[in-house]
Amino acid sequence: MLIREIQEKDNEQVESLIRTCLIEFGANKPGCAWEDANLGKFYQVYQNEKSKYWVVEDNNKIVAGCGIGPLANAENICELQKMYSLGEVRGTGIANELLKISLEFAKKHYKKCYLETFTNMVAANKFYKRNEFIQLEKPIIESEHYACDVWYIKTL
Numbered sequence: 001m002l003i004r005e006i007q008e009k010d011n012e013q014v015e016s017l018i019r020t021c022l023i024e025f026g027a028n029k030p031g032c033a034w035e036d037a038n039l040g041k042f043y044q045v046y047q048n049e050k051s052k053y054w055v056v057e058d059n060n061k062i063v064a065g066c067g068i069g070p071l072a073n074a075e076n077i078c079e080l081q082k083m084y085s086l087g088e089v090r091g092t093g094i095a096n097e098l099l100k101i102s103l104e105f106a107k108k109h110y111k112k113c114y115l116e117t118f119t120n121m122v123a124a125n126k127f128y129k130r131n132e133f134i135q136l137e138k139p140i141i142e143s144e145h146y147a148c149d150v151w152y153i154k155t156l
Contacts, residue, residue, distance in 0.1 A: 001063070001094055003101060006053040008043040013062035014055060014082075015040040021084040025121055031147030032118075033082060042067070042082070050078070050109045054101055056085070056094050063089045066098045068106045071114050074141060077153075078110040083124075090123065099131060107156045114140060116148035128152050 006014065018039060022028045038045045046053040046067055053067035064085035071077045080102060085095055106113050116139060117124055129135070133152035140151065 001056050001058045001089070001092075003054055003056050003094075003097055006043050006046060006055050006065070010055050010062055011040050011043050014042050014053075014065050017062050017065060017086060018082055018084050020086065024087070025118060027118055027147070029147060045069075052102075052105050053082070054098060056089065056098060058089065064094055064098060066102050068102050068110075068113070070110075072141060074114070076111040077140070078106045078113050080106075080113055080115040083115075095127060096131075099127075103154075103156065111156055113154045113156055115152050117150045117152070118147075119149050125150060 018033055019028070022032065022034050028034045033039065042053050045051070046069065051067070051069040053065060055062045056064035066083040067081040068078050069081050071079045083095070083098070083102075103113065113133075115128065115133065117128070119125070131154070133154045136151040136153055138151065139148070140153070
């Protein structure tokens with residue numbers, strides 16, 4: 001498996017990856033990534049110096065992805081964005097590698113990293129806690145992802 005920065009040709013596969021995962025966890029609904037207008041244009045979205053999106057490619061198929069971008073109206077805080085992996089690669093350690101690369105990039109531009117997720121993504125919640133993300137009582141910003149019910153922060 002190869003971890004690399006997103007390319008324009010990946011947009012469709014990344015959207016499919018995310019939608020597949022959202023359906024799996026019942027998150028194909030308003031108030032989450034399902035309705036994100038940028039879902040099919042990640043290459044374009046992640047083209048500034050403080051944003052980046054990585055994909056995991058396995059035999060020409062995108063099987064995982066993760067991004068870092070600024071958190072709106074929050075000084076020196078980034079957001080871990082759209083970290084998803086297909087079931088076939090969960091438990092392989094690839095998410096650890098993806099997170100490590102993402103946080104190394106984030107440390108160059110931000111002091112903290114925030115994320116929003118869902119309670120029923122049990123393995124993901126354990127993963128974030130294992131990687132020293134601290135669970136919050138409420139979101140630190142009002143976002144379009146109002147359906148998310150778990151929030152984390154990590155000092156970089």
